[in-house]
Amino acid sequence: MTTITKLNMTLDKVISTALSISLTSVTLFSLISYNANGATGVANYISDAVKNTHRPVEDLTLDVDRKPAQILNFFQVTPNSQVLELFAGGGYYTELLNDIVGKDGHVTVYEDSMWYDYSKSDSDKRHMDKRLKNTHTVISDMNTLKLPKEKYDTALIVLGLHDIYIEEQKSLSGNNHDMTHLFNALYHSLKSGGVIGIIEHEAKAGQQPNISAELHRLNSKFITKHMLAAGFTLEASSDLLANANDDHTQIVWAKGLRRKTDRSVLRFRKPQ
Numbered sequence: 001m002t003t004i005t006k007l008n009m010t011l012d013k014v015i016s017t018a019l020s021i022s023l024t025s026v027t028l029f030s031l032i033s034y035n036a037n038g039a040t041g042v043a044n045y046i047s048d049a050v051k052n053t054h055r056p057v058e059d060l061t062l063d064v065d066r067k068p069a070q071i072l073n074f075f076q077v078t079p080n081s082q083v084l085e086l087f088a089g090g091g092y093y094t095e096l097l098n099d100i101v102g103k104d105g106h107v108t109v110y111e112d113s114m115w116y117d118y119s120k121s122d123s124d125k126r127h128m129d130k131r132l133k134n135t136h137t138v139i140s141d142m143n144t145l146k147l148p149k150e151k152y153d154t155a156l157i158v159l160g161l162h163d164i165y166i167e168e169q170k171s172l173s174g175n176n177h178d179m180t181h182l183f184n185a186l187y188h189s190l191k192s193g194g195v196i197g198i199i200e201h202e203a204k205a206g207q208q209p210n211i212s213a214e215l216h217r218l219n220s221k222f223i224t225k226h227m228l229a230a231g232f233t234l235e236a237s238s239d240l241l242a243n244a245n246d247d248h249t250q251i252v253w254a255k256g257l258r259r260k261t262d263r264s265v266l267r268f269r270k271p272q
Contacts, residue, residue, distance in 0.1 A: 042073045049099035056126070059092055065259040067240055068096055074238050075197035075267060080104040081153040084189065087111065087160030090122030091132075097156075098132040107135040108152070112142045113172050115163065141172040142182055147189035155186055155196045159263075161223060162200060165213035183230035187270060196232060196268040198223060199241065201261045204248045216252045220264035232268040240265055 050069045072093075077083060079102050088094045088109045097107045111119070116139050126132065140146075142164070163169055164177040171177055186196060203212035203219040212218055224234050241263035252261050 042069045043078075045079050045100055046072050046077065046096075049096045052099055054131075055095060059095060062092060062259070066092070068093070070240050071197075071199070071265065072096060072100065074236070074240065074265065075154065075156060076195050077101075077154055077156075082151055083107045084147070084152040084155040084186075085109050086155065086157045087115065087163070088123070088158075089119045089160070091119075091126040093156060093158055094132060094135060095126065098135045101134055103134060105134060107132075109135060109137040110145070110147075111137060111139050112177075113139055114141070114170065143171040143173065143175060143178045145182065145185050147185050149188055150191045152190050153194050155190060155194070156198075157196070158199045159201060161198065162203075162209075162213045162216050162218040165209040165218065167210055167213075179226055180230070183226055183232075187230050187232065190270045192270055193272045194270045195235075196227070196270075198227075198264070198266045198268070200264050200266075201252045202246070202248055202264050207248075212248075215248075215250065217248060217261075220266060223264070223266065227266075227268050232270055234266065235269045236267040238265040238267075 046069050049072075050063065077097065077100050079100060081101055082105060083097050083101055085094055085097060085107060088111065091109075094107060094109055101107055111123075123137070127135070127137075161179070164179050164182070167176075169177060190196065200220065200223060201215075201217040203209075203215070203217035203222075205219060205221060207219060209218055209222060220237075228234065243260055243262040246257060246260070246262035248262065250257055252258070
């Protein structure tokens, strides 16, 4: 069984012990740490999606390092739900989400206008001949992104947040990307009680985001600080993708690190 530690505490205590910032008048119902050495039962509909024989062979080779069944189970993705996937890249998770939500659910893939060309070839191949019937893609400038109000049950951001802080990356207007606007848009679009799951290459504590972004990393405490400021609560973290041998000083595709970095796995929730 997975070891689960529940700590009922006020947000002030969480911040003072984990983030060293001062926020008040909010209660964090539980901060849960999931131990990857154990395994809770993965829902059948998630296992079935991962085992789907129609998945591309290239995806199957990535499963051992990405642990998609455990990750999507941790993020509580369910059938018949509305899912927003941000910065989906080549669509590894899009494929799985499409199968999980089924014909009575839907996956909206959001890509930033300036980033889409990087992954367009792989994404177009995956969506060819309408393979993913429960999915559609929205392309918009991040700084002016508008999302429908309280539509989504779940949102996922997998290894995409660090790119916001790469100095060469700009919005359509030429300005820096605005994470605050993005997180506020997510809060507006998520249903009450909805989940946002974030995976990111871990960076050194206290390192400035524009510095860590050059290594394609972003510190989990920095992410959490901004998510809390947007109104979300940190409900759980997992060490499913942890790697104690990664000291956070090398670029993520350095020899021996590619797809094996120390990755934070965070589950946030919009309060009811």
